[in-house]
Amino acid sequence: MILRRIVAHFRKQEWTALALDFLIVVLGVFVATQVSNWNEAREARARAEVYSARLADDLRHEAWQAEYLIAYYNEVLINAERAVGALTDGAPMSDEQLLISAYRATQYLFYGTRRATYDEMVATGDIGLIADRRLRETALTLYSDPTVGFVTDEARISEYRLLFRRSMPADVQRALLDDCGDRIIEPGDFEGIVGSLNYPCTLNLPAQKIRAAAARLRGDPALVAALQLRFADIETAIGNLENGTPGLLDNLRAISGRSAP
Numbered sequence: 001m002i003l004r005r006i007v008a009h010f011r012k013q014e015w016t017a018l019a020l021d022f023l024i025v026v027l028g029v030f031v032a033t034q035v036s037n038w039n040e041a042r043e044a045r046a047r048a049e050v051y052s053a054r055l056a057d058d059l060r061h062e063a064w065q066a067e068y069l070i071a072y073y074n075e076v077l078i079n080a081e082r083a084v085g086a087l088t089d090g091a092p093m094s095d096e097q098l099l100i101s102a103y104r105a106t107q108y109l110f111y112g113t114r115r116a117t118y119d120e121m122v123a124t125g126d127i128g129l130i131a132d133r134r135l136r137e138t139a140l141t142l143y144s145d146p147t148v149g150f151v152t153d154e155a156r157i158s159e160y161r162l163l164f165r166r167s168m169p170a171d172v173q174r175a176l177l178d179d180c181g182d183r184i185i186e187p188g189d190f191e192g193i194v195g196s197l198n199y200p201c202t203l204n205l206p207a208q209k210i211r212a213a214a215a216r217l218r219g220d221p222a223l224v225a226a227l228q229l230r231f232a233d234i235e236t237a238i239g240n241l242e243n244g245t246p247g248l249l250d251n252l253r254a255i256s257g258r259s260a261p
């Protein structure tokens with residue numbers, strides 16, 4: 001309709017009316033564009049709020065996992081040190097406790113990241129919607145950091161773990177797992193982290209089985225050498241988890257609202 005009016009005014013050379021019609025068209029386009037922009041901005045703010053809440057929740061979980069990893073590998077280290085002392089320095093230790101500590105020195109913790117929100121934002125190009133700089137940069141750093149994967153893989157395929165698992169009879173390994181294995185911790189339970197591996201336990205095995213298994217440990221120089229290497233690697237791994245990426249652990253703790261233990 002407006003187009004027919006413009007054509008009619010042009011034919012009649014009604015320049016004032018033509019100018020008014022043109023102004024109406026321009027204003028209409030401008031208003032429509034502004035409304036569209038406002039709607040897009042409102043939708044972007046809504047997405048940003050949802051993404052920020054989801055990302056913060058994911059990073060709080062990652063903060064818990066980071067503390068769990070550090071505490072867990074410290075407990076692995078304690079047991080490795082005990083076993084090394086008993087096997088190389090003659091530190092007094094019962095056969096049962098040697099077996100338990102040697103087993104716990106083989107353990108590693110699987111780390112499953114929560115990165116669905118981050119991956120979605122990267123895929124859609126919405127990562128820039130996160131206005132909280134700490135939240136955004138912590139996610140960018142964490143999800144591109146290879147440290148945890150390297151620590152996990154190193155522990156999972158360590159020479160010591162393979163030698164220990166190959167040398168121990170199946171019933172001994174089953175008893176170690178059932179009686180002295182990892183305690184299950186609910187995600188987000190910071191209090192349950194301590195003692196998830198290093199807790200008092202006894203093996204439901206005959207005494208002669210325990211003696212024979214401990215004798216295998218004491219009589220295998222290759223296993224002792226691998227344990228010494230594993231001890232050094234665990235110390236390095238803990239240092240990398242705590243300080244490998246400057247500021248990452250501090251930022252995770254700030255996001256979770258917790259201070260350093």
